[in-house]
Amino acid sequence: MSNIRADFPFLDRKYAGKQLAYLDNASTTQKPGVVISAVVDAYKNHYANVHRGVYGLSQEATELYESVREKTTKFIGAKSSREVIFTKNTTESLNLLAYTLGQRLNGGDEILISDMEHHSNIVPWQMLVERLATNGKRVKIKYIPINRQGELDLSNLDKLVTRKTKILSLTLMSNVLGTINPVSKIIRVAKKKAPALIAIVDAAQASAHMKIDIAALSCDFLAFSAHKMYGPSGVGLLWGKAKLLYDLPPFLGGGDMILSVTREKATFNELPWKFEAGTPNIADVIAFGPAIEFVQKVGFARISKNEMDLTKYAVERLAGDPLVEIYGPGNRGPVISFNIDGVHPHDVASILSDFAVAIRSGHHCAQPLMDAIGIPAACRVSFGVYNIKEDVDRFIAGLRKVKEVFKLNQKSKIRILNRGSSRLRLDRNNHRTNEMSRKAQ
Amino acid sequence: MDLYREEILEHWKNPLNFGEISNASLVIDQINSLCGDEVTFYFKIADKKIRDVSFTGNGCAISIATSSMLSEKIKGKSLKVVSKLTGQDVLKFLGGEVAPARLKCAFLSLEAVRKIGTLTK
Numbered sequence: 001m002s003n004i005r006a007d008f009p010f011l012d013r014k015y016a017g018k019q020l021a022y023l024d025n026a027s028t029t030q031k032p033g034v035v036i037s038a039v040v041d042a043y044k045n046h047y048a049n050v051h052r053g054v055y056g057l058s059q060e061a062t063e064l065y066e067s068v069r070e071k072t073t074k075f076i077g078a079k080s081s082r083e084v085i086f087t088k089n090t091t092e093s094l095n096l097l098a099y100t101l102g103q104r105l106n107g108g109d110e111i112l113i114s115d116m117e118h119h120s121n122i123v124p125w126q127m128l129v130e131r132l133a134t135n136g137k138r139v140k141i142k143y144i145p146i147n148r149q150g151e152l153d154l155s156n157l158d159k160l161v162t163r164k165t166k167i168l169s170l171t172l173m174s175n176v177l178g179t180i181n182p183v184s185k186i187i188r189v190a191k192k193k194a195p196a197l198i199a200i201v202d203a204a205q206a207s208a209h210m211k212i213d214i215a216a217l218s219c220d221f222l223a224f225s226a227h228k229m230y231g232p233s234g235v236g237l238l239w240g241k242a243k244l245l246y247d248l249p250p251f252l253g254g255g256d257m258i259l260s261v262t263r264e265k266a267t268f269n270e271l272p273w274k275f276e277a278g279t280p281n282i283a284d285v286i287a288f289g290p291a292i293e294f295v296q297k298v299g300f301a302r303i304s305k306n307e308m309d310l311t312k313y314a315v316e317r318l319a320g321d322p323l324v325e326i327y328g329p330g331n332r333g334p335v336i337s338f339n340i341d342g343v344h345p346h347d348v349a350s351i352l353s354d355f356a357v358a359i360r361s362g363h364h365c366a367q368p369l370m371d372a373i374g375i376p377a378a379c380r381v382s383f384g385v386y387n388i389k390e391d392v393d394r395f396i397a398g399l400r401k402v403k404e405v406f407k408l409n410q411k412s413k414i415r416i417l418n419r420g421s422s423r424l425r426l427d428r429n430n431h432r433t434n435e436m437s438r439k440a441q
Numbered sequence: 442m443d444l445y446r447e448e449i450l451e452h453w454k455n456p457l458n459f460g461e462i463s464n465a466s467l468v469i470d471q472i473n474s475l476c477g478d479e480v481t482f483y484f485k486i487a488d489k490k491i492r493d494v495s496f497t498g499n500g501c502a503i504s505i506a507t508s509s510m511l512s513e514k515i516k517g518k519s520l521k522v523v524s525k526l527t528g529q530d531v532l533k534f535l536g537g538e539v540a541p542a543r544l545k546c547a548f549l550s551l552e553a554v555r556k557i558g559t560l561t562k
Binding site (some may be wrong): 158 | 478
């Protein structure tokens with residue numbers, strides 16, 4: 001992997017005399033030099049607004065911007081670039097869908113998601129339900145539960161999907177457990193029972209690790225982000241079937257999303273620009289092009305081999321430690337969540353940070369999943385194309401330090417973190433919603 | 442690392458005033474937005490004084506240790522004195538350097554205690 005590491009300038013910087021062992025790739029990835037220089041080049045040499053100027057520079061910027069749409073189209077196997085919309089992130093893509101699809105829902109309709117979703121695939125639907133409720137429409141969100149292996153429990157899928165299920169929105173890979181979900185199978189089963197159902201795939205976590213093929217997924221919409229696959233932050237993607245996008249109302253109104261505007265009314269632009277109101281993130285979209293090329297050049301076979309070798313190695317090292325509890329499935333991507341018995345994840349991450357090892361700690365924007373597992377928080381390591389075995393070794397050495405600091409080798413029994421937590425209890429009683437409570441005197 | 446000195450670890454391992462007191466006159470839940478961790482403080486307040494205080498919760502060593510130390514500091518104090526406690530005071534008794542990312546953990550209990558004023562008016 002040595003030549004790949006040379007592509008990433010973040011490794012030139014030293015922390016406490018060491019290269020950073022960056023193990024938070026599920027959150028965001030570092031950028032290769034080609035992406036960084038593409039941002040600079042876009043601003044230096046090709047910057048003007050897109051779709052507007054008739055002068056040469058604006059046309060140049062427009063061509064570069066649109067060429068990345070073409071690249072993205074091919075990257076996911078879409079039929080036409082009209083179906084590919086630039087947003088600012090997966091969150092915005094999913095909000096766009098909740099907002100626009102939501103206008104078609106009726107009272108009694110159901111939305112089906114899962115206990116494994118990122119907040120970005122939960123909260124927009126909850127907000128939609130609230131909006132519809134103020135119009136007297138009662139729409140329900142249902143959750144596919146998880147089983148003890150940290151996989152979606154599909155044994156009751158038949159009952160969860162009803163003829164009233166209008167939207168199914170699922171993550172392809174869990175950002176916490178790394179679980180790769182059998183999304184295409186679920187969609188096929190669900191559509192048999194509810195043919196009018198719209199199937200959405202959240203590919204934010206998956207897109208850097210496995211080939212995305214929208215035909216194989218048999219979905220209607222797919223959302224992902226550039227920044228999780230070595231591209232710039234501030235660029236999200238939404239793919240949708242042209243026929244569906246054509247029928248949907250716009251999301252945001254403003255410049256570039258219209259054909260004409262009178263005092264009374266606007267005629268909306270063609271696809272995909274109908275959904276791209278205002279000046280977009282031009283330079284970062286342009287720099288997403290080299291990110292796609294980078295991923296394609298390395299290839300998913302090599303990316304996956306490196307990441308999964310490291311995942312297997314790290315799981316083996318962790319599993320040998322009786323104080324470590326690993327959450328999640330056999331069929332996982334390069335993401336491992338775990339806890340050290342009795343030590344809070346924030347304390348683990350703080351101490352590892354002192355050894356230039358970057359891991360994530362907390363609820364990972366997936367509190368319903370944390371509740372389902374029965375833990376308040378977890379540590380998470382996640383791998384990228386530039387990670388090496390030494391990163392794992394330094395991470396494991398850091399964990400030894402954590403245990404030293406907390407004197408865990410002395411069998412100290414800690415009661416606080418373990419208070420009332422039973423593993424993988426399927427209990428969604430959310431006791432964290434009351435910001436404040438007051439008892440009567 | 443300096444933060445995890447012996448005194449802090451002792452408070453984390455054996456927190457003072459941990460548990461629920463019966464007949465609390467005021468209960469305040471406080472959530473750490475960074476991680477969703479939660480502490481609950483129980484107070485017995487009479488004559489504008491904190492007669493008794495305890496807490497429960499899930500949290501990191503920093504938040505548990507500060508809750509423990511803070512509960513000890515405010516026990517028996519008047520509400521007026523307690524209302525004047527600042528983040529600087531908390532950092533002073535914590536002793537070590539707290540990274541910006543961990544300030545929320547260090548101030549979780551203080552945020553809870555600061556609500557006493559609004560809730561007892």
